[in-house]
Amino acid sequence: MRCGKMAAAPPPAGAAGDWGGVRRRCQRLLYWVPVLFISSILCWSYYAYVTQLCLLTMANIGEKVVCLVAYHIFFMLFVWSYWKTIFTLPMNPSKEFHLSYSDKESLEREPRGESQQEVLRRAAKDLPIYTRTMSGAIRYCDRCHLVKPDRCHHCSVCDKCILKMDHHCPWVNNCVGFSNYKFFLLFLAYSLLYCLFIAATDLQYFIKFWTNGLPDTQAKFHIMFLFFAAAMFSVSLSSLFGYHCWLVSKNKSTLEVFRAPIFRHRTDKNGFSLGFSKNLRQVFGDEKKYWLLPVFSSLGDGCSFPTCLVNQDPEQASTPVGLNSTSKNENHLFPAKPLRDSQSHLLTDTPSWSETGVKAEKGKVGMSNPALTMENET
Numbered sequence: 230m231r232c233g234k235m236a237a238a239p240p241p242a243g244a245a246g247d248w249g250g251v252r253r254r255c256q257r258l259l260y261w262v263p264v265l266f267i268s269s270i271l272c273w274s275y276y277a278y279v280t281q282l283c284l285l286t287m288a289n290i291g292e293k294v295v296c297l298v299a300y301h302i303f304f305m306l307f308v309w310s311y312w313k314t315i316f317t318l319p320m321n322p323s324k325e326f327h328l329s330y331s332d333k334e335s336l337e338r339e340p341r342g343e344s345q346q347e348v349l350r351r352a353a354k355d356l357p358i359y360t361r362t363m364s365g366a367i368r369y370c371d372r373c374h375l376v377k378p379d380r381c382h383h384c385s386v387c388d389k390c391i392l393k394m395d396h397h398c399p400w401v402n403n404c405v406g407f408s409n410y411k412f413f414l415l416f417l418a419y420s421l422l423y424c425l426f427i428a429a430t431d432l433q434y435f436i437k438f439w440t441n442g443l444p445d446t447q448a449k450f451h452i453m454f455l456f457f458a459a460a461m462f463s464v465s466l467s468s469l470f471g472y473h474c475w476l477v478s479k480n481k482s483t484l485e486v487f488r489a490p491i492f493r494h495r496t497d498k499n500g501f502s503l504g505f506s507k508n509l510r511q512v513f514g515d516e517k518k519y520w521l522l523p524v525f526s527s528l529g530d531g532c533s534f535p536t537c538l539v540n541q542d543p544e545q546a547s548t549p550v551g552l553n554s555t556s557k558n559e560n561h562l563f564p565a566k567p568l569r570d571s572q573s574h575l576l577t578d579t580p581s582w583s584e585t586g587v588k589a590e591k592g593k594v595g596m597s598n599p600a601l602t603m604e605n606e607t
Contacts, residue, residue, distance in 0.1 A: 260386075263399045264315065270458065275304065277451040278427060285448050286434060296430050303423045310415040310523040315401045317409040319384075320392040320531050327375045328352055352376055357533035359500075360490045378532040380501070382484055392531030395482040407531035411512055412523045414477070417470040424466060428459040480508040492538055500536050 278300060287293045328336065335348045349367040353376045360379045362368055368377040373390045377383075382394040384404050393407035405413045434443065435456040443449045476482065480502040489498035502508060511534075513519070514526030 260399070260402045264402050267311075267400060271308070274427065274455060274458065277455045278431075281448040281451040282431060282434065282455065285446075286443070286452065299426065300430075303419060303426050306523075307416070307419040307423045310412055310419050311401070313412040313523040314398075314405070314409050314416045315403055317403070317412060317525075319387065319389070319394075319404040319406045320408040322373075322375050322378050322381060322390055322392060323530070323532055326356060326378055326532065327373075333374060349376060359492055359536060359538070361493060363491060365491075365493070379534050379536075380482065380485070380490070381532075393482060393534075394484060395476075396484065407527065407529075408525070411525070411527055414470075414473055414512070415521070415523050417466060417473060421463060421466040421470050424459040424463040428456060428463055431456045431459065477512055478505050478508060480511065492536075497538060500538050501534055503535060503537060 279297065283293050283297050283300075287296065329352075332348060332352050336345055339345045339348060346366050349369055353367050356376060356378075358368070358376065358379055360368060368381075369375070370377055370383050370390050372383060372388070375390060377390060378392060380393045381390050383390045384394060384397050386397045387404050389404075391404045391406040393410070395405040395410055395413075397404050398413070401413070401416075403409065431452060434452050437443045438449050438453050443452070476486070479499065481498070485498070485501075489496045490500050492500055503511070511528050514528060516526065519526040
């Protein structure tokens with residue numbers, strides 16, 4: 230009888246796919262670790278401040294009431310903005326930016342180079358886009374099969390194109406972009422105020438800890454670590470919040486700081502800046518009563534943005550390239566593309582957008598609700 234080794238049976242067809250699905254689920258669970266870390270610190274700080282400091286250590290009733298009321302206001306705003314930053318899904322480009330079936334076939338048939346660019350130019354001719362790649366080509370995502378809107382980038386973690394992407398933040402397990410950038414700013418602001426308030430009201434008891442002025446209970450250790458944690462987070466949050474305030478004032482994203490947007494004729498790091506007042510309102514909206522609340526009030530739909538380089542005058546937009554122009558942007562002629570109504574008024578020189586702080590024009594909040602164009606994660 231002939232002996233020999235039997236060939237190993239090939240793995241089932243679905244085994245590799247099942248293993249890949251398990252690995253992706255494990256990765257998604259690991260992505261929540263930073264969020265759980267922040268949440269656990271927040272829960273401990275609530276117990277340490279409310280129970281150990283206010284209720285068990287503070288002797289003055291008036292001081293207790295004031296500290297508890299103020300603390301819960303900061304705590305509520307902190308949690309609210311953090312929740313909105315985490316669970317507001319990032320917006321994806323609308324269907325008009327996706328290639329049609331025929332355009333996809335044409336793109337696959339054509340060799341890479343000018344032929345593919347001709348297909349993309351035809352697909353993008355009626356889209357409100359002004360930015361290009363470093364080589365001057367149409368910005369195209371070959372993973373999502375779409376023409377990228379201005380300021381849109383593909384996130385490798387989410388595996389999606391995100392409108393006005395700023396960065397992917399592990400501390401919120403979410404992409405920070407057009408739909409939740411205001412919430413992220415408020416999260417930074419209220420978390421900084423939360424830490425500063427705790428450090429300021431805990432300071433006198435922290436000093437008493439080192440001078441043996443506190444009773445020998447477990448509260449003294451909570452008070453000590455509470456001050457250290459609040460002071461440490463205040464330093465890091467103040468620098469991060471200051472940086473993003475500067476970004477808002479210049480109408481830039483974190484990605485645009487590292488790589489300035491490239492327009493048809495040149496790179497311009499301030500191409501989307503419209504002045505401090507207009508830049509601020511582009512993120513926070515027209516109605517100031519909503520600025521400090523984590524509710525969506527940003528202007529536009531995230532797919533089109535006004536730029537100081539684009540001439541919106543219909544009479545001057547048709548001026549042929551190469552002719553002299555009396556406008557200040559004569560060296561930066563762009564095709565007239567339709568801006569969304571809520572964005573195009575940013576370019577008009579009206580009193581509501583003046584730098585003197587005249588009352589902003591009223592507009593209905595929620596006209597650009599992210600949920601209307603949001604795609605669910607699969």
